[in-house]
Amino acid sequence: MVKRAVVVSPEYWSADFGRFHPVRPMRVKLAYQLMQQMGLITEEEVLPPKEALLEELLLFHSKDYLDALSKEKPDLSFGLGTPDNPVFEGIWRFSLLSAGGTLVAAEVVSRGGVAFNLGGGMHHAAPSAASGFCYLNDVAVAIEKLKREGLRVFYLDTDAHHCDAVQRAFYRDPNVFVFSVHQEDAFPGTGRLEDLGEGEGLGFNVNVPLPRYSEDEDMLWVLEELFLPLFERFSPDVLFWQVGADAHKDDPLTNLFMTTGIYSKMGEIVGELGVPTLMTAGGGYDMVNVARVFAIVWGRVTGREIPDTLPESFLRISIMEGYDGPSIWDIPGWTGDRQHVKGSLKERVSYLKAKLGL
Ligand SMILES: [Zn+2]
Numbered sequence: 001m002v003k004r005a006v007v008v009s010p011e012y013w014s015a016d017f018g019r020f021h022p023v024r025p026m027r028v029k030l031a032y033q034l035m036q037q038m039g040l041i042t043e044e045e046v047l048p049p050k051e052a053l054l055e056e057l058l059l060f061h062s063k064d065y066l067d068a069l070s071k072e073k074p075d076l077s078f079g080l081g082t083p084d085n086p087v088f089e090g091i092w093r094f095s096l097l098s099a100g101g102t103l104v105a106a107e108v109v110s111r112g113g114v115a116f117n118l119g120g121g122m123h124h125a126a127p128s129a130a131s132g133f134c135y136l137n138d139v140a141v142a143i144e145k146l147k148r149e150g151l152r153v154f155y156l157d158t159d160a161h162h163c164d165a166v167q168r169a170f171y172r173d174p175n176v177f178v179f180s181v182h183q184e185d186a187f188p189g190t191g192r193l194e195d196l197g198e199g200e201g202l203g204f205n206v207n208v209p210l211p212r213y214s215e216d217e218d219m220l221w222v223l224e225e226l227f228l229p230l231f232e233r234f235s236p237d238v239l240f241w242q243v244g245a246d247a248h249k250d251d252p253l254t255n256l257f258m259t260t261g262i263y264s265k266m267g268e269i270v271g272e273l274g275v276p277t278l279m280t281a282g283g284g285y286d287m288v289n290v291a292r293v294f295a296i297v298w299g300r301v302t303g304r305e306i307p308d309t310l311p312e313s314f315l316r317i318s319i320m321e322g323y324d325g326p327s328i329w330d331i332p333g334w335t336g337d338r339q340h341v342k343g344s345l346k347e348r349v350s351y352l353k354a355k356l357g358l
Contacts, residue, residue, distance in 0.1 A: 003113035004302055005047045007101040008032050012049075012119040015094040018086055022253055023133050027287040028118050030317065031294040037311040038328075040299040047108070049101030049119060051093070052141065056103060059144040060137055060169060065128040069095065069135060079129035095135040098122060102138035102280055103145065109238055109278040110149055116298055121242045121282030123163035124188060132161065132187055139242060139280065140169045143176055146238055146278075154236035155179065156227060158219070158266065159244025159282040160254040162191030162207065172201040177234045181222055183247070183256050184209035193348055196355060203356060206230065211344055212255040216262035219247070221341045223269060225349050229358050231273065239277045241270055245284025245293035249330070253285050259330035263293045267300025277301065288323040296328065 013025040035041040057066055065078050070092045074081025081087045098119040105115035123139050124132030143153050143166070155170075157163040157180040167190065170176040182191050197205035208222050231239070245263075247256040270277060279301070284290035291314070299306040310318065310325045318325050352358075 003108050003111060004045050005105065005108045005113065005115040006032070006035065006041055006045055006298065007047045007049050007105050007115060007117040008119065009048050009097060009101070011094065011097055012101075015090060016088060017133075018088070021086065022285045024285070024287055027284060027290040028281070030287050030291040030314075031118060034291045034295045034311070034314050035298060037314060038295060038299070038307050040295055040302070040304055040306065047104055047115075049097045049104055049117070051096040052100035052103055052136065052138075056141055056145065057099065057136060060127055060140040062128045069130070079126075079131055082130075084133055085130035085135065091135065099136040099138040099141055102142045102278070105278050105280075106142040106146055109276040110146060110151060112276050114277045114279075114301060116279040116294075118281050118294065121159065121244065121280030123157060123159065123166050123242055123282065124161070126165050126168075131165070134165075137165050137169075139163070139166050139240070142278065143170065143240060147175055151237040152234070153177070153238045153240055154231055154234055155240045155242070157181070157242040157244070157282075158247060159242055160246040160251065160256050161187050161244070161283060163242065164188045164190040167191065167195065167205060167207075170201065171197055171205055172199040174200045174204050176204070177230065177236065178205045179227060179230065180206070181208045181210060181219065183214075183254055184211060186254055193351060204234075206352060206356070208348060208352070210256060211342055213257045214342065214345065215257045215340060216259055216265070217340045218342055218345050219258060219262050220265060221345065222349060223266065226352060226358070228269070230356065236275065239270065239273060239275050241277060241279045242282045243279055243294070243297055244282035245290040246282070248284070248286065248289045248293060250286050250289055251284065253283070259332065260292055260296055260328065261330065261332050263296050264300055264306075267297040271301040271303055286321070288318045288321045292328050
């Protein structure tokens with residue numbers, strides 16, 4: 001049987017980014033509890049993260065940056081100590097576990113399994129700088145490691161923000177396909193339609209910038225028209241899915257309009273691909289949405305029945321957070337007839353299909 005693992009640890013929610021910071025690590029605890037309470041995870045599937053090793057981090061990061069981060073002191077030359085990237089006691093250990101958790105997941109995946117690191121997906125961290133709430137780029141490190149095992153990786157990023165640092169890392173690399181769908185005018189401002197890779201990597205980097213208020217149908221359109229045919233053509237050994245719950249309609253930092261319906265569908269699509277799959281959490285700044293989205297995608301990828309009603313204890317927390325339940329599902333936001341797909345998005349997809357020979 002294919003090994004399944006969710007990588008999680010109480011240390012994932014022990015970090016404190018400060019009262020006014022959007023990152024609320026308790027979201028991970030809530031997601032994990034919801035998975036347990038809804039029967040979407042078994043005890044055998046839970047794996048603890050381990051600290052990433054220096055030599056693993058050096059696959060992507062500079063020694064100078066790692067030294068600076070390990071000191072846990074503000075240093076603006078490395079982006080440390082800004083409002084986005086505060087430095088606090090324990091940030092080094094937290095970051096090592098977050099990155100190491102994705103490497104634990106990568107081990108499961110390189111043996112043919114499916115694994116989800118609930119503490120990973122830090123796609124903005126640069127080789128020598130923290131950025132966008134990200135300190136160590138677990139994504140780039142894990143992809144580089146899988147690559148060195150001779151595996152070809154397709155990276156699908158459905159976080160509302162563009163994966164700038166991952167794109168840069170593999171921009172000239174034909175063995176890593178980077179595919180990002182993101183809000184066109186959101187942080188960090190990169191991820192243009194025209195960025196298709198360079199040199200040998202030309203044609204192996206695809207960005208689909210979504211207009212504000214894009215909905216479930218828009219995302220499904222992109223996946224069916226571009227992702228699936230490109231995935232099939234590339235025929236990778238591993239799919240790496242940076243999920244990102246921040247494309248959800250109620251996310252406080254973004255302006256997309258996705259519901260739980262598309263996350264469920266994406267989980268189904270990914271599950272049906274039948275290739276070893278590494279998933280990471282990524283963004284998501286509304287705790288109840290994050291928990292619902294991560295429970296749903298894991299349930300779908302692993303082919304489980306998802307109960308409609310939220311458990312009593314979760315519902316109590318949800319109500320305090322402003323979600324009145326009791327369903328795990330949002331009111332369906334789509335008709336399924338593709339009538340609503342935005343014209344500007346159709347043009348972008350056509351442009352890419354022509355450029356990529358689809
Ligand atoms: Zn994001």
